[in-house]
Amino acid sequence: MTATEPGRLVPPRAGVRLRRIRLGDPVVGVWLAALTVTLLGWIVVAARGGDFLTTTNAVAILQNSVALGLVAVGQSAVILTGSLDLSVAYLISLGTLVAAETMASGGVVTAVIAVLALSAAVGLANGLIVTGLKVNAFIATLGTAFILRGWIEDNYTGPAGKVPASFQHLGYDRVGPVPVSVFLLAAVAAAVWFLTRRTRLGHHMYATGGDEHAARLSGVRTRRTVVIAHIICSLCVGAAALFLAARLGAGAPWAGTEARYDLESIAAVVLGGTALAGGRGGVAGTLGGVLVLAVLDSVFNQLAVDPFFKNVVRGVVIIAAVAVYARPRRAAKGRPTA
């Protein structure tokens, strides 16, 4: 309508093919950060006479990113949609237990199905509590976390079940130098990326997270979208549980909680530039976030630094990242000047 703007007539298709890489884009930023951390780690470790950039080490970093990666990818899906999942840690623990016990008694296939079914059910429950009962996601999923924890503590005192050697391949085998589990993460991440960026459901997830009211008014079934996002998240968590069960050789009540996958996954998502309020970000950034955390871990392990210092650095990195994203970008955010 404002046809009074000469010089603004951009050719309609300009910039369609040419997507410039913008440094202000969090996805680019977080991958650059991962690169920087790697380089710094290399320099610091080299200065101490070590060798950081070895194949063994790179493989170890990837291997260590798998579990957190799977959870964080799932977490991205819910956070994008404007929700959150704090029950992931206990779901992992329960998942490893269910997996190992079912594998001990039944078959591997039954166990995989059982774990995924359990996950889907928990995701569905989370989604329905958030959308149907309109309980804030933080509280709703904290509630499910407590329930899962109660169940675990009441029924298990320590590791249980046994994972057969055939399934442990998932945890230990390699194709060339690359662990099989990395392919699992890649596949899950690709699937979620594809779902969020290329399908209708994905568009609706971004819309719901961006402005639920606007999305609803545009005819988006926002509740259904949130429920599905929760199911996607929990399925990713189920995959993480299966991987950890393969790795541990048994189920463990602490499998998910010891590594604090709930808060770590949220940290990775936020580090990857996904807005905690929803509607912005995505899986690509999250993987970058996971990588930054994994590389940091590896550097600290090689340097054998004090765990306190390690956590301080992690905290600083996360806060700094979010502070950078919060800075108004050029032409963004600003108030309309009338």
Place this chain on the structure above:
Amino acid sequence: MLTMQGVSKSFLGVRVLHDVELDLERGEVHALVGENGAGKSTLMKILAGEHIPDTGTITIDGTAHTFTHPAQAQTAGIGIIHQEFALLPHRTVAENVFLGREPVRRGLVDRKAMERRTGELLAEIDETGITPRTLVRELSVARQQTVEIAKALASDVRVLVMDEPTAPLADHESELLAALVRRLAARGLGILYISHRLPEVFDLSRRITVLKDGRRVTTLRTAETTADEVVRGMVGRELTAYYPPRARPEEIGAERLTVTGGGNARIHDMNLTLRAGEVVGVAGLQGSGRTSLARALFGAAPFTTGRMTVGGTPLRPRRPRQAIRAGIALVTEDRKTEGLALHQSVRDNALLVTRAVSPRGGPPTGREITALLERVRLQARGEDQQALYLSGGNQQKVVIAKWLAARPQVLLFDEPTRGVDVGAKAAIHTLVRELAREGLAVLIISSELPELIGMSDRILVMSEGRLVGELPADAEEESIMRLATSGRRGGREEAA
């Protein structure tokens, strides 16, 4: 084409619509007018599928419908342009236009088709300045509205409902919109046009339906009626003197606020003086820096250069708190996000400022607050009522009361009557003049030129971040517009 019959709706036992009838023909612009609280929004939301009516039927081209979700109304061919746009700022134009009905090819969203069709839709409505890949947040308000319209057209609408579409627009943008509305009607769309602005209602519509207190008062043929008749239907009385008399020269007193060479990133070389007893109007197109000026005076987006005095003392506020302490008040253009704590009571809202910054002469007593709320002619169920449930006009009165509680010397108004009904508008105008008469210095920014001319003792015109002229009280709209559009580059994309 569209008929609504016997539509009633109650909320929490309060009946807001009584047996409302409405019909819309193909190619007709049908205006829906009424004060805030008359039931226009509720009627519109029922049509949109946001509210389910208690009784009544909606028939479109012979088919009866009951909508329980906005998606169903869309499918039935109803498109809504909301006053608050239903757009996602961080997504592209194309993604917004096709939100909820993304074209799919082999199960995947067909981005190319989506962008191509968005381009076509925009071309159809003669909007050549928007590319489908632009992020919505980078567009001006007027263009965001165009995106909303394209969005409605994308779903093959037959009925287009527009809720106060010109409220966020400057005058020349409103004219472009009017032209677009006519073209859409000529294409056979039925357009239900909700507006407070009678001139445009008369300009555009074939028929006018007047709502009052949830009932249809009458439906008039526009050609056979007058503005007086419509206003009488809306308020149940005649509105004669719209604007209170202006200040007499002897009523204008001491300098309350001066700016010399004030500037920041958005506005440059501001020189102005506000005096006790005087109402100064600021005109300008959207993006001309009007709001930036108010925000600079108030310290919200401070001046970075120049000098400023408040009440004779040098002070260039760097944050609102300093400005408030010095006796400056700003009634912002968006009362819902910047003026009120919507979920708090009327009383708490009236105390919002004075609880944070204690005014000279101590904090106001409960009795003073009650007196203030009476003074602004607030109509509410009581001081405990949540601000959320007040009409736009009454919300605005609470915002004004909040500032009066701080006993200011300088009152800045940004769009004081946007989205406010006729009755409340007149009350606010009268109140503003009273306050000036009591010795306050007043600055009013408004996109509505009649209001600006009616209220101001002199008018400053802004263009491209600069003051480009000053006109006397009885300036003509044309001379204001000529100055406002005098900028070197014409209207510029606002730095949104």
